[in-house]
Amino acid sequence: MIFPNNDKISISQLRSTLILSVIGVGILGLPRTLSEAAGTDGWFLLIMAGTIVTILAYIYGYIIQSFPGMNWFEVLSINLSRPIAYIVSVYFFIYFIVTAGYVIRIFAAVIKMMLLLRNTPREILxxxxxxxxxxxxxxxxxxxxxxxxxxxxxxxxxxxxxxxxSSKDIQVVNFLPILQTSPMDLVKGLPSIIFNFLGIELILIFGSFVNKPKDSAKTSAMATLIILVVYFFLIASVLGLLGDQQMRYLVWPAITALESVYIGGGFIENIAVLLMSVWVIVAFTTVAPIYLASGIMLSEIFKTKEYNYLTLPLIPILYTAANWSKSLADVYKDLEVINRYMGIGVLVIIPLILLIVMKIRKTHKVIKKEI
Amino acid sequence: MFDKNSKILLILILILAMVLTGCWDYIDIEKRGYVSVIGIDKFEKEPMKEIDVGAKDPKDTPENRFSLTYLMTNVDYIVDKADEPNIIYTAPGETFYGSSRVLPTYYDKQVNFGHLKVAIIDEKVASDEKLFREVLDGFERDPFINRRLYMLLTSETAEKVINVEPVSNMVTANFLLDLLENKTRPARSGNGTISNIYRDVYWNKNTIIPRVIPGEEDIKVAGSGVIKNLKFEGWLGETDTRSLEIIRGEAKPEGINLKYNSIENKVAQEGDTWDYIISIALIYQPSKIKLIEKKKDNIKISVEIEVVGTIEEFYFQPKQDLLNPKTIDFFSESVCKKLTKELEDVTKKLQKEYKVDVMGIDRRLSTFHPKFWDEVKGDWEEIFPNIDIVINVNTNITQIGVLK
Incomplete structure (x- = not known):
């Protein structure tokens, strides 16, 4: 559905945006994280994390559809008072900028290592x-x-x-043994996997632009499930190709796994290159929504009519964020810290507080009456 | 002279023209040296051809540890412009990659490993755990090295293997690759791709690597070297390697010959008299490894192997009737006996002599009996030589060709 320039998107456009913004650079390292956390039971851990995120996504959607036509800042200020809304919005804004920066950084690192010569400057990328x-x-x-x-x-x-x-090279024996990880280990591994679904919170920002807000909850849950299926395919294939021991040592197991696949006839030597070229688009569609969301956040904080022109000044900030860490090791360490202290707030704490406050104060019913 | 729009258009075209100049820093394909085969030897002698330029330069003597031999296919030879099919350089180096950085001081092209097909490692490098681990890491870390690279071991120097120009194909790199990728390559050496080797060594640090033997005008890939704890342990012969592959469930179709004594109606053992020889092609089905006894000090494992056979060659107008089920059953039974003996031989060798589990028994235990595996995995190295392995072969001869 094509809308004129009226800041509206359809519900299916929202769904696609959410799917593409969650599936991003994390997809390359996800098999390693899963293997480290749960060995051959990584797929089970993934399903657990996916279920939790689906519930969270439903809550986001529910919050959005309870306040139709209101943007995130307004929702926050109605429920949590205006000063807190400012703080939370700034928190979201910083979070978006930093995440986008790191996504770009990992993108540049992968492209440089896998496709380009070593002396290509990262800054240019x-x-x-x-x-x-x-x-x-x-x-x-x-x-x-x-x-x-x-x-x-x-x-x-x-x-x-x-x-x-790649399925012809998959060895079923790599999936065994099943369910040998202790429940405690699975629970411990959960947070790091949930962070692979970061990006789903964008519905909180984009929700106010949807033409039919009442379908938001269903749509965001649906989007999470689709992401879960894609992740599941990925894990199954990489685990089947490499086995759990090898996955722990590789930085980006997904690429390495595909490098060992041979297509008969030899019309293409390395299908990993195909994946890489598609992955460039995937990385782009991850950064673009986050970037836009940070612009929207900024415009909501300053109550400007348009957000478009506010996005451009963010480029230097993003550039700085992307070049912040010194090495790839730092990138993954910093990202873990960011996820632990900011991701958890954005993904779990703030939406849950909001939900509880909304239910206690019954603000959503008041709003409906006014409309 | 120009209106505003034309000016903008002009500027745009100029800017676009700059972008369209193409790759200003491109490198022509003939400026690159694509290494197809790399030979890794332990450094033990003076470098082969240290070019003396006559200048009184200060000589720095690095502690060379590797001697690397690079084989680049001469592109000019393929288009009939040169006589030499191979370009070969040998360079010493402290590290495996360090040596390749020195190569451009006397080789006029940009060295590129993106099309590396075969790596040949000599026994001495493989026997030194430190050196061998460095090599394994180097191949895995480089994102441009293909994971279908073949790794071979040799008991002579890798340099010697690379310097052979095989008769059937003078381009050594292509010869080796065709040899290894040949679909009818018998199961007399391991698979050899690094993706398979890494799968094993990540798991338990043990694997087998195909053996390459240089001749005068030929190169043979047969047999294999056993790697135990990331270190070379010993060689396995052709038959042993095939038997091991059968147990691992990875053997490609092959066949065996039976010597047959028609008077006593039995298969001749070594030294017995025989009057017929029968050649049977075999297809090995994936093996099944089962755990029978489950006590820590008494582990019994059965290896079950299904074989499908075709009689390829017997004797013109024989007395025996090959359409008689009894005859076929007899031959099937004989194949079973012979195979069982071969498999038991290699099992014994691995258990008693090398004391290394490359048969994949530990892997099967950990995947199908994870709880039991947790009990034994700590002492598996001591337990493995003493476990009881029973081989069961079941042969089905399904085809006899078009002769009765």
């Missing part, structure tokens, strides 16, 4: 990526929605095909 992101950000949410809708289905089909090709 980051900058050229940012310029494209900035372009989409300037065009606003309708463009992003249309882009996501256009890309989502081909990308999903392509991913499935790539992993289907």
């Amino acid at each position: 980051v900058l050229s990526f940012l310029l494209v992101v900035g372009y989409v950000g300037r065009k606003g949410i309708e463009t992003l929605g249309r882009l996501a809708e256009l890309l989502a289905i081909p990308l999903l089909i392509f991913t499935v095909i790539i992993f289907a090709v």
Whole structure:
């Protein structure tokens, strides 16, 4: 559905945007995280984490559809008072900027290592990526929605095909033994896996732009389930190809796994290259929504009419964030710290507090009466 | 002279033209040296061809540990412009990658490992755990090295293997690759791709690597070297390697010959008299490894193998009737006996002599009996030589060709 320039997106555009913004750079390292946490039971841990996130996503959607037509800042200020709304919004804003920065950084690191010569400056990669992101950000949410809708289905089909090709080399024995990890270990591993679903919280920001807000809860839960299926395919294929021991040592097991797949006829030597080229788009569609969301956050804090022009000044900030860590080891360490202290707030604490306050004060019913 | 729009258009075209100049820092394919085969030897002698430029330069003597031999295929030879099919350089180095950084001081092309097909490692490097682990890490860490690279071991120097120009294909790299990728390559050496080798060594640090033997004008890949705890342990012969592959469930179709004594109606053992020889092609089904006794000090394992056979060659107008089920059953039974003996031989060798589990028994235990595996995994190295392994072979000869 194409909307004129009125800041509206359809519900399916929202769904596609959510799917693409969650599936991003994390997909390459996810098999390693799962293997470290639960060995061959990684897939089970993934399903557990996915279920929790689906419930969370439903809550986000529920909050959004309870306040139709209101933006995130207004929802916050109605429920938690205006000063707290300012604090939370700034918190969200910083979180978005930092996450986007690190996503870009990992993107640049992977591209540089896997596709380019070693002397390519990382800064050039980051900058050229940012310029494209900035372009989409300037065009606003309708463009992003249309882009996501256009890309989502081909990308999903392509991913499935790539992993289907690898299925002939999968060894079933790699999936065994099943369910040997103790429940305590599984619970301990949960948080790090839940962070692989970061990006789903964008519905809180984008929800106010949807043309039919009452479907938000269903849509966000649906989006999470689709993401879970994609992740599951990925894990099954990488685990089947490499086995759990090897996955722990590889930085990006997904790429390495595909490098060992051989397609008969030899029309393409390395299908990992195919994955990489698609993955560039995936990384882009992760950063663009976060970037746009940080622009929207900024405009809501300053109560400007338009958010488009506020996105451009963010590019230097993003650039700094992307180049902050010294090495790849630092990147993953810093990212863990950010996830632990900021991700948990954005993903769990703030939405849950909001839900409780909303239920106690019954603010959503008051709003409905006023409308 | 120009209106505003034309000016903007002009500037745009100029900017675009700059972008369209293409790759200004491109490298022509003939400027690159694609290493197809790399030979890794332990450094033990003076470098082969240290070029003396005559200048009185201060000589620095690094502690060389590796001697690397690079084989680049001569592209000019393929298009009939040169006589030499192979370009070979040997460079010493402290580390495996360090040596490749020195190579461009006397090789005029950019060295690239992106199309590396075969790596040959000499026994001495493999026997030194430190060196061997460095090599294994180097191949895995480099994102451009293909994971279908073949790794081979040799008891002579890798340099010697690389310097052989095989008769059937003078381009040594292509010869080796075709040899290894040949679909009818018998199960007389391991698979050899690094993705398989890494799968094993990540699991328990033990694996087998195909053995390469240089001849005068030929290169043979047969037999295998056993790696125990990331260190070379010993060689396995061709038959032993095939038997091991059968137990591992990875053997490619092959066959055996039976010597047959028609007077006593039995299969001749070594030294017995025989009057017929029969050649049977075999397809090995994936093996099944089962745990029978489950006590820590008394582990009994059965290896069950299904084999499907075809009689390829017998004797013109024989007395025996191959359409008679009894004859076929007799031959099937004989194949079972012979195979069982071969498999038991290799099991004994691995258990008693090398004391290394490359048969994948530990892996099967950990996947199918995880609780039991937790009990024994700590002392598996001591337990393995004493476990009881029973081999059961079941043969089905299903085809006899078009002759009765």
